[in-house]
Amino acid sequence: MSARELTLQFLAEPADVNFGGKVHGGMVMKWIDQAGYACAAGWCGGYAVTVYVGGIRFLRPIQIGQLVEVHAKVIHTGTTSMHLAVDVYSRHPTDPARHKTTHCIIIFVAMDEHGKPSPVPQWQPVSEQDLQLQQYAKKLMALREELDKEMRQHM
Numbered sequence: 708m709s710a711r712e713l714t715l716q717f718l719a720e721p722a723d724v725n726f727g728g729k730v731h732g733g734m735v736m737k738w739i740d741q742a743g744y745a746c747a748a749g750w751c752g753g754y755a756v757t758v759y760v761g762g763i764r765f766l767r768p769i770q771i772g773q774l775v776e777v778h779a780k781v782i783h784t785g786t787t788s789m790h791l792a793v794d795v796y797s798r799h800p801t802d803p804a805r806h807k808t809t810h811c812i813i814i815f816v817a818m819d820e821h822g823k824p825s826p827v828p829q830w831q832p833v834s835e836q837d838l839q840l841q842q843y844a845k846k847l848m849a850l851r852e853e854l855d856k857e858m859r860q861h862m
Contacts, residue, residue, distance in 0.1 A: 711830065712780040713746040719773050719797070729768035730775075735809055736763070738777045739793045746779035747789045747815035751827040755789065755815040761851065763811035773797040776805065779813075782837075783844035787824035789815045790844040812847055 715738065725731035740757055747755040769775060776796040783790035795809035819825040832838040 710749045711746075712778065713742060713749060714776055714778045715742045715745070716774060716776050718800070719769050719771050719775050721771055724771055727768075729770060732765060735765070735769065735795060736760070738775065739763075739779075739795065739809070739811060739813060742777040742779040743791050743793055743813040743815060746781065746791055747817070750781050750784075750789055750830075751815075751817040751825075753825070754818045756818055757813060758788070758816050759812075759814040759851070761812050761847065763809065765809050767806060767808050769795075769797045769808050770799075772800075774800045774805075780840075781830050782812075782840035783848075784827050784830045787816050787827055789817070789827055789830075790848075791815070792840060792843075812844065 719730045723730045723734045739760070743757065744755060774797065777793065778796070779791045779793045781789055782792045791813050793809075793811050793813055794807055796805040797808050798805040817825045817827045832841050
């Protein structure tokens with residue numbers, strides 16, 4: 708792996724439980740933000756802030772006691788922004804088969820020491836899969852612009 712991607716691993720603990728006995732969705736969102744931050748900070752070489760989390764899909768529940776992997780990968784960069792795809796997987800610690808439980812896109816903006824956006828290193832696709840991920844990020848950007856227009860009418 709390069710500075711472009713990062714995976715955090717840990718065990719889902721009893722303190723992470725929701726009322727249904729599974730890991731709370733808010734806890735999964737916290738883990739996504741942590742992995743995203745670590746990846747974004749590694750890419751830009753400094754502090755970054757979350758500006759958007761979108762398209763979060765909870766595909767299957769995470770059980771208490773499962774090993775959780777949160778994988779973040781830079782898939783597009785702007786002038787000061789970094790778009791990351793984040794996938795969450797879980798498995799029983801004795802079972803090598805992992806299952807995707809959650810997916811989303813998260814955007815961070817690099818910040819300088821004065822709290823102002825700062826330039827980030829540009830990322831360029833090198834494989835066909837990279838190009839597809841970048842196109843995915845760009846398509847979601849266009850969809851967000853349309854959604855923002857719609858939401859402004861109700862603010």
